[in-house]
Amino acid sequence: MTTNNLVLDDVTLTYPDGDGRLTALDAVSLDVPAGTLTAVVGPSGSGKSSLLAVAATLVTPDSGRVVVAGEDIGPLDQAAKARLRRERIGIVFQQPNLLPSLNTLEQLEVMAHLSGRKDGAVRERAMTLLGAVGLADQAHKRPHQLSGGQRQRVNIARALMNEPSVLLVDEPTSALDHERGAAVMELLAGLTRERGTATVLVTHDRTHLGRADRTVTVRDGRLTEDASV
Ligand code: ADP
Ligand code: MG
Numbered sequence: 001m002t003t004n005n006l007v008l009d010d011v012t013l014t015y016p017d018g019d020g021r022l023t024a025l026d027a028v029s030l031d032v033p034a035g036t037l038t039a040v041v042g043p044s045g046s047g048k049s050s051l052l053a054v055a056a057t058l059v060t061p062d063s064g065r066v067v068v069a070g071e072d073i074g075p076l077d078q079a080a081k082a083r084l085r086r087e088r089i090g091i092v093f094q095q096p097n098l099l100p101s102l103n104t105l106e107q108l109e110v111m112a113h114l115s116g117r118k119d120g121a122v123r124e125r126a127m128t129l130l131g132a133v134g135l136a137d138q139a140h141k142r143p144h145q146l147s148g149g150q151r152q153r154v155n156i157a158r159a160l161m162n163e164p165s166v167l168l169v170d171e172p173t174s175a176l177d178h179e180r181g182a183a184v185m186e187l188l189a190g191l192t193r194e195r196g197t198a199t200v201l202v203t204h205d206r207t208h209l210g211r212a213d214r215t216v217t218v219r220d221g222r223l224t225e226d227a228s229v
Pocket of ligand 1: 023044047048051
């Protein structure tokens with residue numbers, strides 16, 4: 001049975017630190033059902049980005065299990081993980097990293113092409129997603145012609161291009177003013193429901209947490225239920 005959820009089960013991650021090890025994630029367990037958005041808050045350096053990196057299969061934990069859309073990634077080799085990332089995981093980093101020479105539509109299309117899809121449905125899907133993020137009329141603009149908020153919307157649409165099961169978002173509103181930040185949160189919450197992704201969103205900005213189905217706090221690598229919302 002395939003379920004489009006994300007499960008972290010008792011995940012511990014350490015990094016080398018001088019003579020010892022620094023514990024970035026300490027026995028973290030998290031179950032994110034499909035179609036729901038979990039917000040992750042916590043002080044800087046507490047392990048939030050490490051949690052996303054493990055969920056994204058970019059970093060292998062010391063122990064514990066990561067299950068993406070029903071698939072335990074433990075036994076997968078690097079090539080299989082790269083394929084899983086392309087096909088099942090959408091990643092939105094803080095900085096959009098759009099390709100300067102491509103227009104908005106092409107930023108999305110290139111994602112499908114990397115997965116070996118080149119049919120006419122690709123353009124149609126790209127246009128549908130640009131509509132969903134309110135950028136249908138910006139399809140032929142290049143990144144330098146877009147505002148910061150618009151670039152972040154392209155970033156989000158691009159992450160959804162391959163119909164991921166899991167959507168991982170790291171501080172998407174940190175470079176935006178409050179109003180644009182609220183709009184991006186609203187958009188992510190809506191897309192999560194519409195597209196049924198298991199979404200994990202790291203944010204500094206507690207004012208947007210009302211849009212999340214659940215909020216957890218990470219502190220010194222330990223995850224707890226957020227009591228203050
Ligand atoms: P956050 O995103 O909450 O600010 P991070 O997950 O980036 O926190 O970092 C958690 C801890 O792990 C910090 O102490 C950070 O310095 C450390 N850390 C993060 N990435 C690495 C790395 N690649 N190598 C060594 N230490 C790291
Ligand atoms: Mg971080």
